[in-house]
Each structure stands twice: as C-alpha cells, then as structure tokens.
Amino acid sequence: MPITSYLAHPHEGKQQELLEELSAIEACDAVPAQNRDVIALVTATESKEEEAQLKIQLETIKSLKLLAMVSGFNTPKNA
Amino acid sequence: MYQSVQTNRRDFIKKMAMLSAMTAAAGMFPGIIFAEEQERGIPTGAQLDWKKAPCRFCGVGCGVLIGTENGKAVAVKGDPKSPVNKGLCCVKGYHSIMAMYGKDRLTKPLVKKNGRYVETSMQEALDLVASKMQETIEEHGKDAVSIYGSGQWTIPDGYVASKLFKGCIGTNNVEANARLCMASAVTGFLTSFGIDEPMGCYEDIDHADTFVLWGNNMAEMHPVLFSRLLDQRLKRGVKIIDFATRTTRTSMAADKSIIFNPQTDLAVANAICHEIINNGWMNNAFVQEHCNFRKGLTNMGYGLEDNYKFTDKPEPVSLKEYKKFLEDYTPEKVSKLSGVSVKDIKYLAAHYGDPNKKVMSLWCMGMNQHTRGTWINNLVYNIHLLTGKISSPGNSPFSLTGQPSACGTVREVGTLTHKLPHGVVMNKEHREFAAKIWDVPAENIAPKPTYHTVEMFRALDRGDIRFMWIQVTNPMVTMPKLKRYRDGAKKEGRFIVVSDIYPTPTTDIADVILPSAMWVEREGMYGNSERRTQYFEQMVEPPGEAMSDTMQLIEVAKRMGFEKQFYYKDETHIEEIYNEYRRHHDNKKHNMAPLEVLKTQPGAMWPYVDGKETKWRFNAKYDPACSNGKDFHFYGKKDGKAIIWQRPYEPAAEEPDAEFPFWLGTGRVVEHWHTGSMTRRIPVLHQAMPHAYVELHPEDAKRMQIRTGDSVKLTTRRGEITLPASVNERGVPAPMQVFVPFFDENMLINDITLDSFCPISKEPDYKKCAVKVEKA
Ligand code: SF4
Numbered sequence A: 001m002p003i004t005s006y007l008a009h010p011h012e013g014k015q016q017e018l019l020e021e022l023s024a025i026e027a028c029d030a031v032p033a034q035n036r037d038v039i040a041l042v043t044a045t046e047s048k049e050e051e052a053q054l055k056i057q058l059e060t061i062k063s064l065k066l067l068a069m070v071s072g073f074n075t076p077k078n079a
Numbered sequence B: 001m002y003q004s005v006q007t008n009r010r011d012f013i014k015k016m017a018m019l020s021a022m023t024a025a026a027g028m029f030p031g032i033i034f035a036e037e038q039e040r041g042i043p044t045g046a047q048l049d050w051k052k053a054p055c056r057f058c059g060v061g062c063g064v065l066i067g068t069e070n071g072k073a074v075a076v077k078g079d080p081k082s083p084v085n086k087g088l089c090c091v092k093g094y095h096s097i098m099a100m101y102g103k104d105r106l107t108k109p110l111v112k113k114n115g116r117y118v119e120t121s122m123q124e125a126l127d128l129v130a131s132k133m134q135e136t137i138e139e140h141g142k143d144a145v146s147i148y149g150s151g152q153w154t155i156p157d158g159y160v161a162s163k164l165f166k167g168c169i170g171t172n173n174v175e176a177n178a179r180l181c182m183a184s185a186v187t188g189f190l191t192s193f194g195i196d197e198p199m200g201c202y203e204d205i206d207h208a209d210t211f212v213l214w215g216n217n218m219a220e221m222h223p224v225l226f227s228r229l230l231d232q233r234l235k236r237g238v239k240i241i242d243f244a245t246r247t248t249r250t251s252m253a254a255d256k257s258i259i260f261n262p263q264t265d266l267a268v269a270n271a272i273c274h275e276i277i278n279n280g281w282m283n284n285a286f287v288q289e290h291c292n293f294r295k296g297l298t299n300m301g302y303g304l305e306d307n308y309k310f311t312d313k314p315e316p317v318s319l320k321e322y323k324k325f326l327e328d329y330t331p332e333k334v335s336k337l338s339g340v341s342v343k344d345i346k347y348l349a350a351h352y353g354d355p356n357k358k359v360m361s362l363w364c365m366g367m368n369q370h371t372r373g374t375w376i377n378n379l380v381y382n383i384h385l386l387t388g389k390i391s392s393p394g395n396s397p398f399s400l401t402g403q404p405s406a407c408g409t410v411r412e413v414g415t416l417t418h419k420l421p422h423g424v425v426m427n428k429e430h431r432e433f434a435a436k437i438w439d440v441p442a443e444n445i446a447p448k449p450t451y452h453t454v455e456m457f458r459a460l461d462r463g464d465i466r467f468m469w470i471q472v473t474n475p476m477v478t479m480p481k482l483k484r485y486r487d488g489a490k491k492e493g494r495f496i497v498v499s500d501i502y503p504t505p506t507t508d509i510a511d512v513i514l515p516s517a518m519w520v521e522r523e524g525m526y527g528n529s530e531r532r533t534q535y536f537e538q539m540v541e542p543p544g545e546a547m548s549d550t551m552q553l554i555e556v557a558k559r560m561g562f563e564k565q566f567y568y569k570d571e572t573h574i575e576e577i578y579n580e581y582r583r584h585h586d587n588k589k590h591n592m593a594p595l596e597v598l599k600t601q602p603g604a605m606w607p608y609v610d611g612k613e614t615k616w617r618f619n620a621k622y623d624p625a626c627s628n629g630k631d632f633h634f635y636g637k638k639d640g641k642a643i644i645w646q647r648p649y650e651p652a653a654e655e656p657d658a659e660f661p662f663w664l665g666t667g668r669v670v671e672h673w674h675t676g677s678m679t680r681r682i683p684v685l686h687q688a689m690p691h692a693y694v695e696l697h698p699e700d701a702k703r704m705q706i707r708t709g710d711s712v713k714l715t716t717r718r719g720e721i722t723l724p725a726s727v728n729e730r731g732v733p734a735p736m737q738v739f740v741p742f743f744d745e746n747m748l749i750n751d752i753t754l755d756s757f758c759p760i761s762k763e764p765d766y767k768k769c770a771v772k773v774e775k776a
Helices: A017-024 A050-058 B009-029 B037-039 B095-098 B122-140 B155-169 B183-193 B202-206 B223-236 B248-253 B265-278 B283-290 B319-329 B331-338 B343-352 B373-387 B404-416 B428-438 B453-462 B482-489 B549-559 B574-584 B593-601 B683-688 B698-703
Strands: A002-010 A028-032 A038-043 A065-076 B049-054 B065-067 B072-078 B110-113 B116-119 B145-149 B174-176 B208-214 B239-244 B254-260 B289-296 B359-363 B396-399 B467-470 B497-499 B513-516 B524-527 B532-536 B643-648 B661-667 B693-694 B711-716 B719-725 B737-741 B769-775
Touching: A002 A017, A002 A050, A002 B009, A002 B698, A017 A028, A017 A038, A028 B009, A028 B155, A028 B202, A028 B265, A038 A050, A050 A065, B037 B208, B065 B116, B072 B095, B095 B183, B095 B497, B095 B711, B110 B122, B122 B467, B122 B497, B122 B513, B145 B155, B155 B174, B155 B524, B155 B574, B174 B453, B183 B373, B183 B396, B183 B643, B202 B223, B202 B482, B202 B719, B208 B343, B208 B428, B223 B239, B223 B248, B223 B593, B248 B343, B248 B396, B254 B343, B254 B769, B265 B319, B265 B331, B265 B343, B283 B373, B289 B319, B319 B331, B319 B683, B331 B343, B359 B373, B373 B643, B404 B524, B428 B574, B467 B482, B467 B513, B549 B574, B574 B593, B693 B698, B693 B711
Parallel strands: B145 B174, B145 B467, B208 B239, B208 B359, B239 B254, B289 B643, B359 B396, B467 B497, B497 B513, B661 B737, B693 B719
Antiparallel strands: A002 A038, A002 A065, A028 A038, B049 B065, B065 B072, B110 B116, B110 B513, B524 B532, B661 B769, B693 B737, B711 B719, B711 B769
C-alpha cells in the first residue's frame, strides 16, 4: 500500500491546468501553493505495480515540468 | 494536522506525506503558502475568532493570525498586515499552535522527593521555591542564587526577573541564553557605536542592491526574510552573495557562494577594508566627519579556564597606522590563509566599494558564536563605515537574532549580569535611575557584574552558586562541553528549579519543575531583530495548573517579602509591568510605543517618538534623537562618532591537528527550533527531520567508505558520540569538516563541543573545534 509524496512543478503558466489534471486522477491528492508555482502531491496506491503505472501516467501529463519525490511510506494492506 | 483525532492510520500517513511535501517546498521556496491546506485544517462550519500575535519561534518576528474555537487554537495564518512577513509564514510558524498541544505537556508542579518526582500544588511548589531561595541566601550569601532565562522570555518575564534579582535580592546573577547567541552582536554594537541593536530595519531589503550573508544560512534559519531577498531578486535583479564555511540551501539559492576556512572571516573582512582603501573607495568625508580609529588588546585567550577575566584597553590609532596594519591583509596574503581566491576577495570588496550600490550585510550565529565574535562584528561595521554605507535605506549592516525576544527581552530589558533596563550596573547614575523606578534603595543594586552564562554554570559546578532557577530554556542540551555542566548541576547541595512546558534534559536535573503557560496562553510582548515590539493577548487557557513565568516570579517575590515592589494586580499585571518598564526608556533614543498602539497594530519599532517609529537610527533625516546638526549622529558615543576598530586575525581556540584532524561545526535545521523541545512534538516537523546526523564532504565520505545512514563516531578531547552519516543531502561541509545539528536530545552533540568563548562578549564558539571522524 505505497503512499508517496512529490513536489510537482508545472511548466510556466500551467499551474491550474496541472492541478486539474492531477485532481482528476483518483489515486492523487494535490494541493497547490498559493504564492509559488508548485503543487504538493500525494499518491496512494494499492501495490508497487500500480504505483509504477501511475508514475508512467503522471509523466505523460503535458503541463508537468518536473516531478520530484519527497518521501515514500508503506502501510499494511488493511490499514 | 490540527484535528487531534486521526480517522485511521492510512489517512494519517497520507497527511504526513502531504505535510512532508509541504515542508520540502518550504525549504526550497521560503515563505510558500498552501492556503488550501490551511483551510482544510479548520473544522467545517467553524466560527473562528482570529487574533494577531508575533510567531512563537524565531527572531524574524513574523506576524501571525491565530484562529481559536471553543477555547482551543485551531488554525494559524500569516498576518497580511504585518510589515515583517506580509502574510507569509514558514513551516514552523504555520504549525506553531501545535506546539501547545503535545501529549506530554507539563500541567502540574513536580517536586523531587527521594529521587522521584511527586505532584504537588502550584501554591506549595512556589512556597518551596521561595523558602529554598531564602535559605540559600542566608547560608551562602545573595550571590549563591541565580536565574537563567532566555530570549523566549516575554518582555514582562525578563523585566520582573531582573527587578527581583538585581533590584530586590541584590545579586547580578541574572543571565539568559541569548549570551549563547547574541552577546557578540551586543558587544559589537557597543564597541563600534556605544548603543545596542541594528540601526536599520527589514525595509532595507526593499532598497539594497547587494546582500552579503556572513556565515548565515538564512534559507533555513530566517526563511521568511530570505524569501523577501529572493522576491527582490525577481523584481529588481539584486545580487545575493553567500559567504560561508559550508554549502547550504542558502548557498544553492544565492547568486554566488564563497567558502572560507573557519575563523578566517576576520582576515577576509580586513582584506575587504584593505581593498576599499587601496582602490580609493573610502568615503573620506564620511570617515572624517563621523568616525574615530581605535585598537584594543590582542592575544586575549579563549576563556577556557575558570574565573578567566579580560578587559579591553582601547587606544586611538591614526588612519595612517590603520593603513599600515592593513598591509598584512592584502588579498594575496589572505587568500592563502582563508582559501578564498584573490578574485573572490576583490569581488566582495568591489560590491562594498561601488558607490552606486547599496549593500546590506546580514549575519547571525556564524559571526556571533566565534571566539573573536566582537571583533568580526566590528570588522563588518568597519566596511560599512569606511564606505559610509550605513544608517540609510538599503545600506545596512544587520545582525539577525534567533529567538523571538532576544532583542526585546534580553538586550532591551537587560537580563544579562552587567545590564540594567537602561544602562549598566557599573554606572552609579544608571543604578540610581533603575532603583528609583523599582522602588528599592540604590545600594541594593550591586555595582559589579558577577557571572556570564558559561561562568555561571562553572560556578554552579564549583559550588559558588547553590540555587538556580531556569525558565524557558534548555541548557542541558545547549551548553558547550555539556557533560561538565550536567554533572555540576547534579551535585549534592544544588537546588535547581525549572519552569517549562515539556519535559526536557533540563527538567531531568530539576528539584522543582514548574509548568509554564506558553505564548498565547498568557499575555505578553516580544521584541524582534528590527527593534519591533509586538503584543499578544491571552487567547486560550493554559493547561492544568500551568502559570506564566511572569506570574511565577511575582508570586515568589511576594513570598520573599517584596510585596511593595510587586504590587501588580492579577488582571492588569502585564499592562502595569509594561508601563513601568517604559519609564526606563523614556527618551528619544529608546522610547517604546505605548501599549494601546501595540494592541492595535502589528508591532512598533523603537525609538517611538511623537507617535512615529524610527526606521533608520543615527541618520538625521529619520531619527529625531540626532542633535549634532550634521547628517549623521552616532549618539551612543560621547563625541557622536562611530569607531573603526583595528582588529587582527587570530586562530581559533582549538584547530585540527594530527590526532583530531577535522573541524566540527554545529547549528540548526529549518524544521526544528533550537533544542527541538517544541518542534519535535509537532508530528510533521518531527517526521520531516526525525533525528540528528553528521554531514560529511563526499570526498571524505568516499575515502572512509561512509555512505548516508552509516554510523560515524566523532571524538573530541571532551568525549565521543555516534551519529548517522549524511552525504550530499541537505548541506555539504567543505573537505575535512563535519557539521552536526543540535536539536536532538538523544544525540547531544554539545557533550563534545568546546566551551571557549569571545573574551569580550563571553559568547561560546559552537562552530569550531577539532574532531576525529571514524566509521563506527
Ligand atoms: S520565519 Fe521565524 S518568525 Fe517567521 S514564521 Fe518562520 S519561525 Fe516564525
């Protein structure tokens, strides 16, 4: 049950677009900074495989310039 | 994170993950705001009552708004009306209210009986403190009792402590932990200008073209101010130069990072002065009109022995003699010593020397925690005085503070052994002036200072001091060469009282532990780095029997027979104390704003004269205390002139050698505030930075086959400690240097640091000693 946090940096002027795209993904929880172009992102998936797939999906988002991982957590399945 | 009940573990971890991301963001973009997250913490449908306060943590003194509901503080946001932070907050300020709600808050007084702590009532505990203090005075004399406070004391706390000990009991055994962080800044100001605290203010940031950070990791230690620098770079293309011994987040964000060998800042500052004079960049008219040249004693020693004493003997020198002295500090000579290239020394000098550039120098612990701390403060002032870049918007040597009221309480109230709220104990007129306001005979105030902090703990070890009351500070984590002072405090026949909000290694040595009310659980004021006094009202009730430090002192004073001097009424005591305190500063050079003003606005800078704060002191255009008819008036000195000091480079007290070949430096991290007693109880901050570590240079690590996380043993002449390694993570020390943060009470780095100090300021040097580094 991996939970991972990232800082998602949008391309210039694309903060809102990136936020909308991230928010549309069920496994993602996105919080935009109010005064800087960066989004705090947490992903919560069921398995390592699912997480790897999600990562691939995230990297295809056009408004995303850079996804920097901050921390990874693992929780027992029935938590 | 503001709700105390978490729905389930997975949600909790998601929340943690989100907050770690935000913490990381705060490190990269100081002052970043995640408004949505703030709102999310607020209970739905909440009817919040928002009130202003200064932040509880650092000396930047950001204004915050605290939202309370049903008697609990539930949300914090930056105060958009505060000129300090303009609505921004760093990760610590943003989570500050959580420091009030740790599970193990002290709520009941505890008295040690037969080696165990027993709960008692506040009344009984205060009776015991008063009677023990009286008994000690009768048996061992008044200089056997002492109080050790802090730059987190509110102004009223420090004021009543000084009045009780200096005015009523008659001992100058009053010290505060600001001796460990700000004392060199104070002696720097006093020796150069004759009066303490910065001449400029934060508004200088909006005017300066170049910022030189002298050993100051502002991105982590003063994040909101640093974000104002970055903001100016975006808007105006200003230059930020990081001059340090270690590569930090500040270096990475700066336009230029210059690394120097420890202690050689003294030589580089002199080389900059050499260049200024040699290139004809000296502002001759300013220097002639407003400056004198002096030299003092050299080879002063390092205070390593008990009862060490030093008094400087200033002597006039001519400009010609000063120029001759600087010949030893050519960029070429200094480059060899400092490791800074000739080109970089000239680069720094050119920024200061360019008449079209306004320059702000900023510093904090790097220059203050230095065995020649007073000297290096003097030398940076020399640069600004030689070029006339001082006391005007954007031209500003600016010493920053680490605690919320290091300036307000320790420096302005004067809670140091030699100080009075106005002036010093050595001066008869000053003693008489204080005694009149305190309503005590002038003879009560002893004319000689007693012990500065390190010597006070040595006196406790020797048995010269028998009773110590420690309030709102954690010396059993912060004292250098800690083991000696911990063992000393535990000796038979010592009585230690500790007032705090959580158990700490310092409460572990206490005979009586008094639970304190913190921050907005009581009323008070703090004074920040820019001379801004900020008021906060009581917003929530303290837990259990917790009581403000002010009230604890008043109660003990009354029990000791000083009812007349401690006449304050319960409901109005803070107002009465502040009004009494203002009388000490009732003059154009230091007048404090009335309480009504502080209640209605986010603080006011002193001198507050005719309803206006003074932004730039000593400049006749802005400062009504200037009276010499000239453009500048350094009125702290009798002749109105500032001093340019001839101060040489001298080596550190202990330098690396064959047996201990590395330098050891210590410091802080953005997540934790000082000893971590509050921030380690805030889950997101603790999670983001759970324990201390030792940073190594990657080449050293490679040679010793050490990787991040490996155990590393550090050994100094004081002892040894083992910590996990950190390689190429947050900070990167220079080769043959290591860095350890001191926030972690489970890895007490101060057990192995050295208690050398600046002979003038008596401030210890936590940045330099020799250490052996081994893979454990
Ligand atoms: S910069 Fe200092 S005063 Fe401002 S919010 Fe952070 S800790 Fe508080």
